[in-house]
Amino acid sequence: MFNQLIHNIAIWLDDTRWSTMLHESYYMYNWVESTHVLTLMVSLGMLFLIDLRMLGLALPDVPASTIARRLNLPMLVGFTVMVVTGLLLFYAVPVRSSQSIWMRIKLVLMLGLLINAVLFHRRMSEAGSGWDAQPRAPRNLRLGAMFSLAGWSVVVTCGRFIAYDWFDCQYMDPGLMSSLAGCIEGQTRF
Amino acid sequence: MPASLLGPYSRTILAAAVLLITLGFALSGARGEVHNGLLPFFEWLETTWFGVAGKTWGAVFATVQSVHLLGLALLGGAVLAAEGRLLNVILTDTPRELVCSRCNRVFDIAMITLVATGVFMACGVAVKIYYLPVYWYKMLGLAAGALFHYFVRNPVLAQDLENVNPWLLKAMAVASIMVWFTVAATGRWIGFSG
Numbered sequence: 385m386f387n388q389l390i391h392n393i394a395i396w397l398d399d400t401r402w403s404t405m406l407h408e409s410y411y412m413y414n415w416v417e418s419t420h421v422l423t424l425m426v427s428l429g430m431l432f433l434i435d436l437r438m439l440g441l442a443l444p445d446v447p448a449s450t451i452a453r454r455l456n457l458p459m460l461v462g463f464t465v466m467v468v469t470g471l472l473l474f475y476a477v478p479v480r481s482s483q484s485i486w487m488r489i490k491l492v493l494m495l496g497l498l499i500n501a502v503l504f505h506r507r508m509s510e511a512g513s514g515w516d517a518q519p520r521a522p523r524n525l526r527l528g529a530m531f532s533l534a535g536w537s538v539v540v541t542c543g544r545f546i547a548y549d550w551f552d553c554q555y556m557d558p559g560l561m562s563s564l565a566g567c568i569e570g571q572t573r574f
Numbered sequence: 575m576p577a578s579l580l581g582p583y584s585r586t587i588l589a590a591a592v593l594l595i596t597l598g599f600a601l602s603g604a605r606g607e608v609h610n611g612l613l614p615f616f617e618w619l620e621t622t623w624f625g626v627a628g629k630t631w632g633a634v635f636a637t638v639q640s641v642h643l644l645g646l647a648l649l650g651g652a653v654l655a656a657e658g659r660l661l662n663v664i665l666t667d668t669p670r671e672l673v674c675s676r677c678n679r680v681f682d683i684a685m686i687t688l689v690a691t692g693v694f695m696a697c698g699v700a701v702k703i704y705y706l707p708v709y710w711y712k713m714l715g716l717a718a719g720a721l722f723h724y725f726v727r728n729p730v731l732a733q734d735l736e737n738v739n740p741w742l743l744k745a746m747a748v749a750s751i752m753v754w755f756t757v758a759a760t761g762r763w764i765g766f767s768g
């Protein structure tokens with residue numbers, strides 16, 4: 385059902401000309417991947433500074449709202465590039481990526497982190513600015529920041545693990561892991 | 575050697591001298607000999623505890639790689655916030671001195687993380703990277719970047735910034751961003767080469 389649908393879409397993507405071209409071009413593919421990695425410095429770089437500021441671990445004597453407001457735009461620019469290059473990487477190797485357990489954890493977690501970010505934003509405006517000069521933010525903002533730091537670290541780890549073939553469909557027997565990864569019994573394309 | 579011998583810019587002069595000597599070395603025949611001489615050292619690295627651990631447990635190596643990437647993100651944040659401030663593009667309502675000195679602490683922690691995880695990974699793939707030019711470019715870039723950061727940029731920023739030519743500050747900011755993105759790019763390229 386779900387896994388079959390994903391697999392069908394992946395096969396369809398895999399058969400498009402641009403997917404093959406991207407996949408087979410050594411320089412193009414590697415530059416897209418390098419851009420995905422280098423942009424971590426912008427997206428997660430800004431995000432880490434904001435979260436660490438909330439915990440009082442970075443720039444503790446710069447007003448928290450200044451950090452959150454001023455670093456927001458570069459962070460979002462970074463995330464936009466991450467998403468575009470990420471989608472391209474996926475498109476270049478659609479069948480294998482769609483059946484990667486790490487890719488799946490990464491996507492679900494990113495959805496959770498997106499919700500967390502929206503909540504954080506809202507709490508931030510509700511919290512007023514009475515605590516702005518304190519090194520540490522109020523408790524609920526700190527919890528949001530901790531979840532964000534931990535979650536994005538796992539996202540990075542999952543991203544890095546995609547490249548390894550430990551749980552590739554060719555090497556797994558049918559079972560819970562293989563259905564979570566999205567493997568289809570008797571599939572011929574990997 | 576007493577630093578005062580070279581006047582107020584002793585560290586800058588030393589850094590420039592090191593760069594010149596490195597350049598001379600890179601262009602001379604001595605480079606090949608030293609490279610040959612280093613092979614046993616790299617072979618030995620693979621036999622160290624780090625090397626054996628990195629080669630035996632793929633999951634450990636991959637996790638350390640991930641921590642290397644987290645260090646990269648943190649370094650990026652520290653560099654871009656500080657240099658963006660010097661370029662007057664972000665945090666413009668906060669004093670430059672404050673942003674730069676606080677970012678420097680984040681930078682140091684990121685650098686320690688990167689060097690520790692980097693050395694671990696290097697032990698696991700020592701002989702492979704020994705033969706990869708891009709690995710040596712990365713180390714050259716890293717050495718240049720660290721010398722620049724600690725011996726040129728920080729001493730300049732420690733002065734009263736009102737007395738420093740604003741174009742010098744901007745040029746330093748651009749140089750810093752360029753060197754760290756270059757180190758990161760060569761780092762990623764190590765992984766592509768087999």
Ligand code: HEM
Nearest residue numbers: 421463466467470471473474481539540543544546547643
């Ligand atoms: C927005 C936040 C994101 C972060 C922080 C992130 C992080 C990462 C990291 C750290 C890697 C490992 C890169 C390497 O070391 O070579 C990676 C790889 C990858 N990412 Fe992302 N990513 C993000 C978004 C996305 C999105 C939206 C997609 C696609 C839907 C995506 C698809 C991929 C793919 C397919 C790879 C694997 C490349 C390979 O084969 O090694 N990423 N990501």
Ligand code: HEM
Nearest residue numbers: 421639688689692693695696699754757758761762764765
């Ligand atoms: C002594 C210091 C360092 C050493 C020995 C070192 C060593 C390494 C090695 C051996 C790899 C390749 C791992 C593989 O086989 O894939 C690597 C990857 C990498 N390094 Fe470093 N590194 C150091 C510092 C740095 C610094 C300061 C930066 C950032 C500015 C950096 C950025 C990267 C990046 C982006 C990758 C690619 C990671 C990936 O996508 O998997 N490294 N490093």
